Amino acid sequence: MNLKEAFQAQNKLNELFAHFTGYLEIERNVTTVHEKHFRSKSAQGQIDEVLDVTNYDSKIYSANKVIDFLLVLIDEREKLSKAIHSAKAKLEMDIDSAVNVNTKRHSAASVLREMTLLKSKSLLQKNGGTGYVFNNEGNQTNYRYDVEVVTTIDFDRNKVRALVKKLQAKADEVSAQIDAALINTPVDYVLPFDSHANAAEILEEFSASK
Numbered sequence: 355m356n357l358k359e360a361f362q363a364q365n366k367l368n369e370l371f372a373h374f375t376g377y378l379e380i381e382r383n384v385t386t387v388h389e390k391h392f393r394s395k396s397a398q399g400q401i402d403e404v405l406d407v408t409n410y411d412s413k414i415y416s417a418n419k420v421i422d423f424l425l426v427l428i429d430e431r432e433k434l435s436k437a438i439h440s441a442k443a444k445l446e447m448d449i450d451s452a453v454n455v456n457t458k459r460h461s462a463a464s465v466l467r468e469m470t471l472l473k474s475k476s477l478l479q480k481n482g483g484t485g486y487v488f489n490n491e492g493n494q495t496n497y498r499y500d501v502e503v504v505t506t507i508d509f510d511r512n513k514v515r516a517l518v519k520k521l522q523a524k525a526d527e528v529s530a531q532i533d534a535a536l537i538n539t540p541v542d543y544v545l546p547f548d549s550h551a552n553a554a555e556i557l558e559e560f561s562a563s564k
Contacts, residue, residue, distance in 0.1 A: 355541050355543060355544070355545075356536065357442075357535060357537075358536035358537055360434065360441070360541040360543060361536070363434060363549060364431070367430055370427055370556065371424065371427050371428075374415075375424065378420060378424075383413055383417065384417040386408040387408045388404050388405065388408075389404070389407050390404050391405065416561075419557060422560075423561075437542050438541055447532075447535060453532060456528045459525040459528075466514050466521070467518050469509065469514055470514055470515050474504075474506045477502070478503075482500060483498065483500070484499075485498075547560065
């Protein structure tokens with residue numbers, strides 16, 4: 355497989371691990387419940403009885419099979435991690451850093467692009483202000499007056515637009531390099547089950563092979 359497929363396999367292993375650990379965390383999935391009815395202690399001639407009241411409908415998988423498969427998943431995750439690490443070491447670029455930095459470029463370009471949409475503007479608020487004066491009798495009175503609110507962009511729009519183009523161009527260039535690395539870099543690993551199968555199918559196949 356290539357590096358892109360290896361990351362997809364990694365996601366599949368993580369997804370399965372989360373699914374099955376989540377299953378084991380639910381008590382009813384890993385226990386059986388029996389009721390012991392001690393009738394003979396309360397009524398002469400009555401027979402004690404043990405009833406199985408386990409909700410088997412909720413027990414999709416055998417707990418023991420899931421436990422065994424979890425250990426397999428951990429081993430496979432370790433094998434895949436080592437294979438990916440080995441493949442990355444042969445690359446000329448640090449692909450993890452490249453992805454991280456490129457994410458920052460896209461984020462910055464998005465913010466700056468939104469900034470270029472801002473415009474200077476003014477808004478006249480009729481009677482928006484209140485003042486106070488003393489009248490001829492010496493009494494304080496208020497009066498209303500208009501207020502103009504002026505909002506001015508505090509940056510060079512042309513400079514920001516040019517920066518957006520520069521960031522986007524560099525991000526596209528690095529993205530192409532990353533895509534090429536993902537597709538052209540071989541990883542020495544084979545997923546031991548069908549990546550398109552669901553959790554139940556994979557566990558069934560694993561159990562049958564034991």
